[in-house]
Amino acid sequence: MSIITVSTTPFKDQKPGTSGLRKAVKTFQQPHYLENFVQSIFDSLDIKGKTLVLGGDGRYYNRQAIQTILKMASANGVGRVLVGCEGILSTPAASCLIRANNAYGGIILSASHNPGGVDGDFGIKYNITNGGPAPEKITEGIFENTLTIEQYSILESADINLSSQGSFKLGDMDVEVMDSVKPYGELMESLFDFEAIRKLLTGGQFKMCMDSLHAVTGPYAKAIFEQKLGAKEGTVINGVPLEDFGGGHPDPNLVYAKGLVDILFGDNAPDFGAASDGDGDRNMILGKHFFVNPSDSLAVITANAHLVKGYKEGLAGVARSMPTSAAVDRVAETLGIDCYETPTGWKFFGNLLDAEKATICGEESFGTSSNHIREKDGLWAVLFWLNIIAVRGESVEDIVKSYWKTYGRNFYSRHDYEEVASEGANELVNQLRNQFDSLVGKTYGNYTVKYADDFSYTDPVDGSIADKQGVRIGFTDGSRIVFRLSGTGTKGATVRIYLESYEPDSSKQDLDTQEALKDLINIAEEIAQIKKYTHRDAPTVIT
Ligand code: G1P
Ligand code: ZN
Secondary structure (H helix, E strand, O other), rough: OEEEEEEEEOOOOOOOOOOOEEEEEEOOOOOOHHHHHHHHHHHHHOEEEEEEEEEEEOOOHHHHHHHHHHHHHOOOOEEEEEEEEEEEEHHHHHHHHHHOOOOOEEEEEOOOOOOOOOOOOEEEEEOOOOOOOOOOHHHHHHEEEHHHEEEEEEEOOOOOOOOOOOEEEOEEEEEEOOOOOOOHHHHHHHOOOHHHHHHHHHHOOOOOEOOOOOOOOOHHHHHHHHHOOOOOOOEOOOOOOOHHHOOOOOOOOOOHHHHHHHHHOOOOOOOOOEOOOOOOOOOOEOOOOOOOOOHHHHHHHHHHHHHHHHHOOOOEEEEEOOOOOOOHHHHHHHHEEEEEEEEEHHHHHHHHOOOOOOOEEOOOOOOOEOOOOOOOOOOHHHHHHHHHHHOOOOHHHHHHHHHHHHHHHEEEEEEEEEEEEHHHHHHHHHHEEEEHHHOOOOOOOOOEEEHHHHOOOEEOOOEEEEEOOOOOEEEEOOEEEEEEEEEOOOOEEEEEEEEEEEOOOHHHOOOOOHHHHHHHHHHHHHOHHHHHHHHHOOOOOOO
């Protein structure tokens, strides 16, 4: 075994986005592409002798990439790598391992909810010591290294066998192949009342269905729900992870998890349904014939946290991304705790959690989690809901409706225009920016514009500023339209439009969401001329 140095030239397109570097598999398969990025990570850190965690969501190219990264880690002087069995770690499990082992950081291989397979996407991201995504100053440093890289180091050696647990040597580096599921399962058991959930799941009345969409949570969900908590075999569907996710789009929403939606809205529907995404950090919660909007889910979790073992001492605060509905804000107000509004992307929650300013965080994009790790956590949210149901003995629908009754309902929807031409998408946002001054005070039917601006965030912990984080148009009655461009797509641009209105009157809370938001949807078109700039008649995905 010897370390070799390979000459290379920069790729100019390795700028990490909201969730790391995410590109088509074919892009990653170009000679030196992965290696350049990995070397750029190592060159921006002091990793000599340190411990790193390594794993991915099992999508196509995961296996090859893990072997390459191990050999490069060894050549770059990393002391020890903890790698999931078969190279598998869900994103929350990777975050859990980094924290539990006081690792220096971790490399997570995933393109989250993007499709996989030879023609799908792949991704790589670096997480820091707290278990969370690297902040911008680190990802910027990595990007700068990718622009000047001239060589990388790699150990010439045979592949490591990752099929069973054990300790190995790779050059001077220790490799520990870990159980991918167990440490994460133990963390969940420390937070939730497994006894109460077991009673619920084995009592014979309550039925649940968990759709892992052939992605990484399959083995986690089977171990936790079926083996540990006694749910019937078959409770977890699509539970075998596949390299191409069975050709599906591993995103737990009403469109891409349609199979589960059909089950929960069909005859003989179970009482509870849930799905998670490619790398296990997102979740969708459904009741019998009932969809729980993720913004409401965050609010319900916060309002009921005192019923759950790990949170019964109270919450330090809550945080939500700016486009997430303001539902949780009112719960925070009642609880007398702070509520922070951050830009989109999980990395902005890290400082708030580390500084104990927030305990629970969430995004409208099917992401919720707490200070137990530094990533969002799909199965955590599922267990949280099961724990609430077990304690309250009510249905999902009743729990949400009683929450609306107490706090009012935020009608909320996101309209996505996926894979539109980047030029038009940029123009759409820029022409909105040019209208800011003239919009304020303008009236559209019952709605009068109160403010129009670009969201900017100053981190209350380190003072860093993130600006241009989305265009907001707020109305005098508290309704809101937000426009932003996705930072995670790999083809063209995705325009996201977030619509929100507030209804305190419980006799008017049963309206269909799109119906309730109809006026705002028309106003969004009138102000932004979405059809003209996207060349589309309708959104690709409506949530
Ligand atoms: C999307 C979501 C965002 C989430 C991110 C990673 O980013 O909107 O909330 O943190 O995926 O899962 P976007 O594509 O909007 O930049
Ligand atoms: Zn994800």
